[in-house]
Amino acid sequence: MVDPKAQHCPNIAYRPITPSDLQVLEKIHADLFPIRYESEFFLNVVNGRDIVSWGAVDRSRPGSQSDELIGFVTARIIPANESEIADTLRHDPSRIDQTLVYILTLGVVEPYRNLGIATSLIREVTKYASRIPTCQAVYLHVIAYNDPAITFYKKMLFKCIRRLSNFYYIQGQHYDAYLFVYYINGRRSSCSPLELVTAMTTCMRSLFKFLAAKIWKNEDKKIPKWSKCKESSCFLSKQKKRVVTTEGAGCQCV
Numbered sequence: 001m002v003d004p005k006a007q008h009c010p011n012i013a014y015r016p017i018t019p020s021d022l023q024v025l026e027k028i029h030a031d032l033f034p035i036r037y038e039s040e041f042f043l044n045v046v047n048g049r050d051i052v053s054w055g056a057v058d059r060s061r062p063g064s065q066s067d068e069l070i071g072f073v074t075a076r077i078i079p080a081n082e083s084e085i086a087d088t089l090r091h092d093p094s095r096i097d098q099t100l101v102y103i104l105t106l107g108v109v110e111p112y113r114n115l116g117i118a119t120s121l122i123r124e125v126t127k128y129a130s131r132i133p134t135c136q137a138v139y140l141h142v143i144a145y146n147d148p149a150i151t152f153y154k155k156m157l158f159k160c161i162r163r164l165s166n167f168y169y170i171q172g173q174h175y176d177a178y179l180f181v182y183y184i185n186g187r188r189s190s191c192s193p194l195e196l197v198t199a200m201t202t203c204m205r206s207l208f209k210f211l212a213a214k215i216w217k218n219e220d221k222k223i224p225k226w227s228k229c230k231e232s233s234c235f236l237s238k239q240k241k242r243v244v245t246t247e248g249a250g251c252q253c254v
């Protein structure tokens with residue numbers, strides 16, 4: 001595939017995955033993942049049977065390629081009480097209809113990486129999940145050695161809640177997995193003692209910073225205004241420095 005970053009400015013669009021995507025979808029999965037998925041999985045994706053999905057295409061590619069998948073995400077809605085993250089949710093025993101969105105697969109073909117495509121695809125999933133009134137969270141597993149995906153999910157504010165030993169068994173070898181969760185509308189269970197301590201430490205730190213800033217501000221009032229601006233302007237570019245001196249606008253420009 002031609003490198004879109006070098007050749008042209010891609011025009012990425014997002015659309016539902018349809019039966020015409022079957023072949024390409026299978027090929028990309030085979031290229032990107034160490035696990036082989038059954039044909040039934042792909043048929044369910046393209047026909048929207050129990051699976052929701054979004055595809056990414058590059059409209060600037062020539063001819064029929066302009067509608068060919070270059071990225072995808074697939075997910076399934078599952079009952080919350082049957083899931084392995086049920087213990088982390090704010091559980092209401094009277095509601096058996098609570099659900100989760102489980103991400104099955106996510107991928108972007110190599111030449112289109114680092115363009116924010118996976119970010120947009122995951123945003124589609126979280127937007128979709130937040131529109132479901134019963135949905136508590138979006139979650140997924142990542143194989144422990146997949147550093148790009150781990151960095152990616154952390155950046156997307158997914159929380160790594162567990163390391164699962166020997167979760168995957170691939171070609172005769174066991175691999176650990178991480179469990180990542182994105183809670184919808186703050187639907188999390190109450191904090192663990194460790195989390196409470198962490199939250200309190202963060203709070204204390206913010207309070208300390210606030211007080212320190214206040215003290216600094218009071219000290220600062222004693223300094224003549226012009227000298228304060230002079231000091232801060234040393235962090236500015238030459239052009240901005242000029243603004244300081246010509247307009248005399250003082251601290252505004254910092």
Ligand SMILES: CC(C)(COP(=O)(O)OP(=O)(O)OC[C@H]1O[C@@H](n2cnc3c(N)ncnc32)[C@H](O)[C@@H]1OP(=O)(O)O)[C@@H](O)C(=O)NCCC(=O)NCCS
Pocket residue numbers: 032106107108109112113114115116117118119120140141142143146147148149151152153155
């Ligand atoms: C993981 C993957 C989906 C990311 O797709 P992408 O479209 O390149 O991701 P984005 O451009 O939206 O990246 C967003 C952020 O993710 C992180 N990220 C993405 N690729 C990364 C890499 N190779 N190394 C480190 N961080 C990476 C970065 O923090 C990046 O933000 P930044 O560009 O501001 O630094 C893609 O690398 C892929 O398809 N990998 C193979 C399949 C796979 O592992 N799927 C996930 C299985 S759970």
